[in-house]
Each structure stands twice: as structure tokens, then as C-alpha cells.
Amino acid sequence: MPTSALFKRLTAVAPLSVAAQQHLTQILLRQTLPKGAVLLAVGDVSNRVFFLEQGLARAFYKKGRKELTAWIVAEDDFMYSVYSYINQRPSHETIELLEDSVLLSATRAELDEFYAQFPEANGFRSALTEQYLLRHDERLRALRMLTTTERHDRFAQDFPDIYRRAPLQHIATYLGMNNATLSRIRARKT
Amino acid sequence: MPTSALFKRLTAVAPLSVAAQQHLTQILLRQTLPKGAVLLAVGDVSNRVFFLEQGLARAFYKKGRKELTAWIVAEDDFMYSVYSYINQRPSHETIELLEDSVLLSATRAELDEFYAQFPEANGFRSALTEQYLLRHDERLRALRMLTTTERHDRFAQDFPDIYRRAPLQHIATYLGMNNATLSRIRARKT
DNA sequence: TGCACTTTTTGACATTTATCAATTGCAGGT
DNA sequence: ACCTGCAATTGATAAATGTCAAAAAGTGCA
Numbered sequence: 001m002p003t004s005a006l007f008k009r010l011t012a013v014a015p016l017s018v019a020a021q022q023h024l025t026q027i028l029l030r031q032t033l034p035k036g037a038v039l040l041a042v043g044d045v046s047n048r049v050f051f052l053e054q055g056l057a058r059a060f061y062k063k064g065r066k067e068l069t070a071w072i073v074a075e076d077d078f079m080y081s082v083y084s085y086i087n088q089r090p091s092h093e094t095i096e097l098l099e100d101s102v103l104l105s106a107t108r109a110e111l112d113e114f115y116a117q118f119p120e121a122n123g124f125r126s127a128l129t130e131q132y133l134l135r136h137d138e139r140l141r142a143l144r145m146l147t148t149t150e151r152h153d154r155f156a157q158d159f160p161d162i163y164r165r166a167p168l169q170h171i172a173t174y175l176g177m178n179n180a181t182l183s184r185i186r187a188r189k190t
Numbered sequence: 191m192p193t194s195a196l197f198k199r200l201t202a203v204a205p206l207s208v209a210a211q212q213h214l215t216q217i218l219l220r221q222t223l224p225k226g227a228v229l230l231a232v233g234d235v236s237n238r239v240f241f242l243e244q245g246l247a248r249a250f251y252k253k254g255r256k257e258l259t260a261w262i263v264a265e266d267d268f269m270y271s272v273y274s275y276i277n278q279r280p281s282h283e284t285i286e287l288l289e290d291s292v293l294l295s296a297t298r299a300e301l302d303e304f305y306a307q308f309p310e311a312n313g314f315r316s317a318l319t320e321q322y323l324l325r326h327d328e329r330l331r332a333l334r335m336l337t338t339t340e341r342h343d344r345f346a347q348d349f350p351d352i353y354r355r356a357p358l359q360h361i362a363t364y365l366g367m368n369n370a371t372l373s374r375i376r377a378r379k380t
Numbered sequence: 381t382g383c384a385c386t387t388t389t390t391g392a393c394a395t396t397t398a399t400c401a402a403t404t405g406c407a408g409g410t
Numbered sequence: 411a412c413c414t415g416c417a418a419t420t421g422a423t424a425a426a427t428g429t430c431a432a433a434a435a436g437t438g439c440a
Contacts, residue, residue: 063335070331082327086320115313122312123305129319130276136326137272141260143333144366145253148397168418176334178398183419338427358388368428373389 005076006051006104013131014124023118027110031103039079039103040095046084048105052077055101056165059093060173069174072098072166074159082132098166143176151175152185195266196241196294203321204314213308217300221293229269229293230285236274238295242267245291246355249283250363259364262288262356264349272322288356333366341365342375 006028010016016024030053033039039057040046050057052075059071059081070093073079084091085108106114115121142151155175156163163171172182196218200206206214220243223229229247230236240247242265249261249271260283263269274281275298296304305311332341345365346353353361362372 061331061335068335082323086324119309119312122309122316126312126316126319129316129323133272133319133323133326134276136323136330140326140330140333141251143330144363145251145258173334179418180399180420181397184397187419369388370390370429371427374427377389 005053009051009076010124010128013127015120016124017118017120020114020118020121023114024106027106027114028104029106031105032101033097033103034100035097037097037101038094039097040081040084040091040093042092042094043090044084045088046081046091047088047107047109049078049080049085049108049111050095051104052079053102053104055103056098056162057095057101058098058166058170058174059095060170061093067173069170072159072162072170072174074162074165078128098170148175148177148181149185149188151177152182195243199241199266200314200318203317205310206314207308207310210304210308210311213304214296217296217304218294219296221295222291223287223293224290225287227287227291228284229287230271230274230281230283232282232284233280234274235278236271236281237278237297237299239268239270239275239298239301240285241294242269243292243294245293246288246352247285247291248288248356248360248364249285250360251283257363259360262349262352262360262364264352264355268318288360338365338367338371339375339378341367342372 007016007021007024039048039050040059042061052073054075056072056074057079058069058073059079060067060069062068071079079095081091081093081095083089084093088108115125142154146154152175155171168182168186169179172179175182197206197211197214229238229240230249232251242263244265246262246264247269248259248263249269250257250259252258261269269285271281271283271285273279274283278298305315332344336344342365345361358372358376359369362369365372
């Protein structure tokens, strides 16, 4: 089954009936897009949640002329603009691909209908949101109680794959530091 | 009705049937506790979500001998340890009252049963988690793209009430800065 | 009212990190 | 293999913030 990675991820969170899985399969759009493709632009209202079957993506926003990376995600994970998707308001973030990628996605309208039709999936919806909340919570704590070096080390340890594949500058702003600073931390480790 | 503030808050997020509201009313525990009372201690597994009818509370964790405030909440808002409640694992945080307070609360087990019995409430559960996610998201952005002064100004503007009532030292660590730094920012504003 | 304790303010100084700029390194396309 | 351009590294310097300590202000209680 083509969407197996997604369902594996979903059912690990909460069980989904076969009927619900079939419905989802019909909804889902699969796309293969090249590095650099923009999934969501500033000003758009986010109406899709993406699941990366393959590839790498990041979300970022601008501060003056600088790009601050808000999130980086690799295969078997979800990507969406929290603010824009939940509020259905124009996004402050851009989402773009850092590698050629294979994506599954569904619109918010489709998912709302899905949840309405399969109430048992609501437990899953909550669970998924809760997982996101946990990540945000964890990151908030790290940002305030760890030094730059500690944040670097933890990231390298927790996400070795992304650490290797994503450009240094994006990781730096993701971790809340200057890219020169991150480069120096790396140099110190040799 | 004594719990009206809570229901006002809940139904603003998503509608709740009368039966569901009645069930909730039966579940809820109301407590009046003095300033300094500890709602959750480090090592405990959080099993209660609190709603402040009146008062002020904060969650904090320790870094060495320092206390870092993770969250501050006033009346008509919820307080719980995200990590401990969702994972049902021992808390890293302490939750304490900064003022004499009136609280409503329910255990996780009670709420799980409530959601099982009233599936319509699941939409509300998701919506509430999503609101928390939004706040975390917003705060994460502020922490990385705003200067200390900007964070101070925004907090004072967005939460004037908490800004006045909570001790400076707690606000400082909440905003990710030293209390001396916050004091100087304040002094500059006169 | 006054004492004891805590919190806030303020100053001097140290440290960390950002900024800016130059150089080196690397990857893609032809 | 060789340009071309973007990314990473490195150095010099500046700016912001933390640290430590002392003084001042505030708070609660006897």
C-alpha cells in the first residue's frame, strides 16, 4: 500500500478503523516536488497538512532581510503552518522543500469532513495535536534553559539525520543563534 | 451557576451539549487555596487540569539553583503541566499559586471518561489543545525574533493584568531574561 | 510602629553572542 | 575540468545581556 508509512505513523498514535483508513486514502493527494518548491507562501491561508514520505522541508519567516527557520521536518513526519492552519488566516511563514520530496496532503476542509464522518478519529486528532504541543513545549524549555552549545548538542543527538542534511544556516536560526556562532561551535568539537 | 466562567470559556471554543455540561459539573472539584499552595510538585504525575476562577498561578522548573518560570496564568484560564499530563510521566515542573485562588479541576481519568461518554466534546478537546499549541507557537517565535525590550513590551501590552500582579523575577524568567535586565528595561521606560 | 525578610533596583564588570567582512570551500551546470 | 555562485568558516570588533554585590524599597507580621 502506497500510504503505509503514513498509516503506520497514525496508528502508532491512536487506532483507526479500516473504513476511516479507506476514506483517508481517497482524500490524500500524492505529489512529487523538486527541491525549492514552495508549499505555502506568506499571505496564503494554509489549507493543507503535508506528510513527507520522502525528503526534507522547512518553514521560515522573515525578520528584516533575514530568514528565521521555524521548523525543519524530514520523512515520516508532518508539516503545516500551525498559526495559519488553525486560525485559517494568512500565513506569516513560508514552507519550502530543501530536497526533492514525495508528499501526501489533505486540505483542512477534507479533514474536517473526515473527522465529522469518523468521530473515532477525533481521539487521533487530539493525540496528534498533543504531540505537536509536546514538541513546542520541549523546544520552549530548551531555548530558555540551555546554552547555544547545549542546544546544538541536543539537536545533533536527537535529529542526527536532519543535522546532516539541512544547511547550517537553517539549523542555526532554528536553534535561535547566528550561523557564525553555530559554525564555531562545530569547529570546537573536532 | 457557580462554574459559569468555565463554561463561558469552553463554549466560546466549541459548543457543548447540556448533558455534557451537567456531567462536567458533577466531575469538577472546586477548591479555595492560599497563596503558595503547590498544585503539582516535581516528580508527581500530573492528573489534574486546573481552571482558575480567581487568582494567579505559575509553573516553573529549576536550572541549578534558579527557578525558571514556564507559565503564568490568571483567572478564567487553564493551568496544567503539558508534559506530565499528556505523557502521564513525572513532572519536571512545579505548579504553585501566586495569590489566594479559587480553582476548578478534574483528573485526567475523569476527563478521558467524559470524552468517551460525550464524543461531541472531542471537538472541544482538540480545539482547546490547539489553542495551547498556538500560544506555544507564538511564544517560540517571540523568543527567537524579538529583543528583550520587545518581548517585555509585548507582554506588558498583551497581559497587562499579569504584568502588574506577578513578581518581576517570575516575569523575567518567563520572558527568557535576567531579572536585572528586566528591571533596567522598566527603568528606561519612565 | 518597627523589625526581619524578600524583592527590586542599580552599578561595575565579565561573558556571550551578534555583526561585519574577508576568505575558503563546495556544488551544479556547461 | 572550469567557471559561477552560494554556503561555511574565520577573524576582529561591537553590542547585548548575564553575573555578582550592595543599596534601596517594599511587605508582612508581631
